[in-house]
Amino acid sequence: MFHIYCPYCEEHREEEEFHPKGQAHIQRPADPEACSDEAWGDYLFFRDNPRGVHHELWVHAVGCRKFFNITRHTVSYEILETYKMGEAPTVTAKSVSEKDKQAGVQAATGGWQTVGARPESEALNDASNQGARV
Amino acid sequence: MSQVNRLSQGGRIDRSRQLHFTFNGKPYVGYAGDTLASALLANGIDIVNRSFKYSRPRGIVAAGAEEPNAIVQLGSSEATQVPNVRATQQALYEGLTARSTNGWPNVQRDLMGMVGKLSGTFMPPGFYYKTFMAPASLWMTYEKYIRKSAGLGRSPTEPDPDSYDHINQHCDVLVIGAGPAGLAAAVTAARNGARVILCDEQEEMGGSLLDSRELIDDSPAVQWVDRVIDELAAMDNVTLLPRTTANGYHDHNFVTLHERCTEHLADSAPASGSRRQARSRMHRVRASQVVLATGAHERPLVYANNDVPGNLLAGAVSTYIRRYGVAPGQKLVLSATNDHAYRAALDWREAGREVVAIVDARANPQGDLVAKARTLGIPIITESAVIEAKGAERVSGARVAKIDATRFTVAGEVEELACDTIASSGGYSPVIHLSSHTGTRPTWRDDILGFVPGEVKGLTSVGGARGVYPLDDVIRDGIDGGRQATQAAGLDANAVTGLVPQVSAREDGAACALYQVPHLKPSMRAPKQFVDLQNDVTAAGIELATREGFESIEHVKRYTAMGFGTDQGKLGNINGMAIAARCLHRSIPEVGTTVFRPNYTPVTFGAIVGRHCRDLFDPERYTALHQWHVEQGAEFEDVGQWKRPWYFPRTVNGKKETLHEAVARECLAVRERVGILDASTLGKIDIQGADAREFLGRVYTNKWAKLAPGRVRYGLMCKDDGMLMDDGTTSCLGENHFLMTTTTGGAAGVMEWLELWHQTEWPELDVYFTSVTDHWATMTVTGPDARKLLAELTDIDLDKEQFKFMDWREGTVAGVPARVFRISFTGELAYEINVQANYAMHVWTALFKHGEKYDLTPYGTETMHVLRAEKGLIIVGQDTDGSVTPEDLGMQWAIGYDKPYSWIGKRALSRSDTRRTDRKQFVGLKPKDPKVVLEEGAQIVFDPNQSIPMSMVGHVTSSYYSPTLGHGFALAVVKGGHERMGETVYLPMVDGKVHEAEIVSPVFLDPKGERQNV
């Protein structure tokens, strides 16, 4: 059972108080009518399944009812970071692999991803995006 | 029979307290301080079970959690039966009643033994694997047979009289295991001010020190144990949990501890009057740091007939002699690969019994214990091992030979030594089960011939659990680990330093690697060499698995069942991997290890469930009118957590109405006069803000821009895939204020859905949501006389032109502030009266006082369902299942295709899949035979003569008998149903009958809606 730090309540609470809501940073296309069936299907149904760093949307369902993001390692289940809606993560697959490289750790790259899944959005690694809703 | 194997002195038992117990119906006597296992051995009981697959007689092998054979069924009464109890872990108490689990019909003359002998191939290795590949129907037959004969134990058939507790705990440092390492770690952390929980699975804390020969600070080690425990017990920041097993190590240092509070006292918790102590307690511990001090399990050697009773672990022999004053035989042969095992021979000799020989696999064993054995004149046979045990129901001899471990051959003449006990030790395996629960792979270490825990965040392993074995090192390791954990928990660990106790140093020689002992014959033809005694897995079985191409240890495990079930590979795992490695010409780490899973040892369902049973199984929600319904004798239905009146049976001429009779009466009352429903469970969400209207327009499929205050609209809510997720009415209370209703079951989900969209996609919208479900009670007054009745109680103008269908008004009802909504889920004239929940009973009883002359009839959910179905009104979740669009339902009238914002679900409605014309569409079905009520869920076909498998084109979603229409009717989804009005479909039933029905409009009654508009 996870022990989750709610960035709004500013304390650790038990997983029972939270609901997972799937992959984070899935943005609804601004003009759905302009989307092809394929693009719309990708938004609706396709999600990443990385072996490693994963950004997830959670809600503190029986606490403050706020949605927020968790960056979690899908192998160790370690929670690397939690951050509010509208904030960009400071820990990403890219930053972790760079850190590992510096430390001389050979990390498995790529991992298993679903067909059609997007690579980690570059926007997540762009510090100038701080504060932008991604 | 007296206690033939009980020594005249020694042990930690209380010889002044005799305890009586029965095993397989026979009475025996033991002492306080015994385990069931030590008492059985004291009484000379050799056979405790028959084995799982081959039905061979089995005796006690170990003295702790790793015991594979002595698994008993406990309980003196039917209600207190407990399966899967290890006799080695069960304290003896007065009146204990135990039975063998595997014996069928009894352990001495066992029928399955005959089956095993007659057809040796009845269950070959790979049996499970192959059986699962066979037709599933065969498995049913096998399973019945296996379950009957195999020792899986049984659950009680009567209610458990005991209660069980759960408790949430937090601590800085959780220390698992109170042996030398755990005690040292706990006292170090505690002296530095950490909040410490120390748990240990045994009756007494102290671990290996309870039967140790060694001295600490020049005194017997147990005196140090007593001192440390006294110190810990006196500290406020320490919780000591003896008889407590850490059974599961979960994410983020969440550990479940199972404390057996009274299981050492009786098979049911002691009671005083009507109060009964909790039998066990599950501690749900969130620890900042965990110290794993679980020690190591000794590995037996794998030799022929190593399962005959009288074959024990060397360490178990020492434990029984030194801790329980029991020598389980007269003449011992010890087969060993390491110095530590020599304790067994020394203890045996000191107990006054004969040590026939120590057979050591090493060429030149050197060490203090070896020297001691030599001094005592015990014969030591080197470079050799016991290759086979002789005897059927008890060891009668040991065949000993020189062996070449690297070439895996017998290298000399075989000598047979007469003995009744063989103790073996192939080294030690750190108990890494808990660290493996987290998903971390353990690491092999050649120097200790064992796996040690992998890296887990927040975990420190100490002592035997990480392969540190000499006592002085173990204690130092415990102190270091305790300090590390304290610092990692954010505390200063140098504030207090205790003295490191002085341990008399002991020189141990190096151990050698030996797992399976070679035999004169190859494994396949030698007498059985058991690897996993509990699951009857042999060395030959593992060889067979590798020959059949199973290379992954996980596959070998599934092929052979090694380490399955309650055993979790405690004794056999490493030996099994070593054999697989030998056959595959790989090293043990290359073969890898299997994953251990919770629970470490079996936990009863009672302990897992705790108080979450019976009345407390799940919260129940009651409406404000619940008491009235109970008093009226309503039958209830569960809707989510709500208890809703299902129907209100009346007693007519001394006979209580059936469901069918009550519903027919309730339906007609609504259609002909007036009925009342408690609709308080409907979800209610108060929505406010300048952008509330805009928000509604985005989450509902229909239009909200022009809904004026005082008006109500029905709305459909889709997911973005275009599938319907909920429906309900929303009323405009003011320009920026709305009240949304949801289905009873969907309320919480809709609330979260609205928050999701507001918080993640449209945070710029000014809108707020508040759940007000419990604040308002809702009473639906419906039927032709509804207006007349309500008029007697309200100041609201009910004139049909002033207060139209889909209007709402504020006023008073029965003198109480109320909102009245003119909406209808029955097709009749209807008023939904909402009042503050605490006024509900007053209004409800006032309605009945005035309603008596109209024969006001309360109705329940069943009648509500029939009435709405007659009108073709859907229930989300019953008529829809997450794959139905509003268009499939024929509800295009509720879709705002031209709304400016691309509302949730809109884009999906133009995907190629949602545009298919052969989608399952919502229709009515009228059975050709008016007496037939179709089965809900029944499959629909177009061609009843098609051969099986038939093309299924839809199914019945709702079906009732309509007392108003006088025939059965149904709602259904049918492929392309909207274009098939008037066509006949067929419903083949399980009994071979085929019903015929006509596709009709889902609106069976009053298609123009005139009745609700009166």
Ligand SMILES: [Zn+2]
């Ligand atoms: Zn929160």
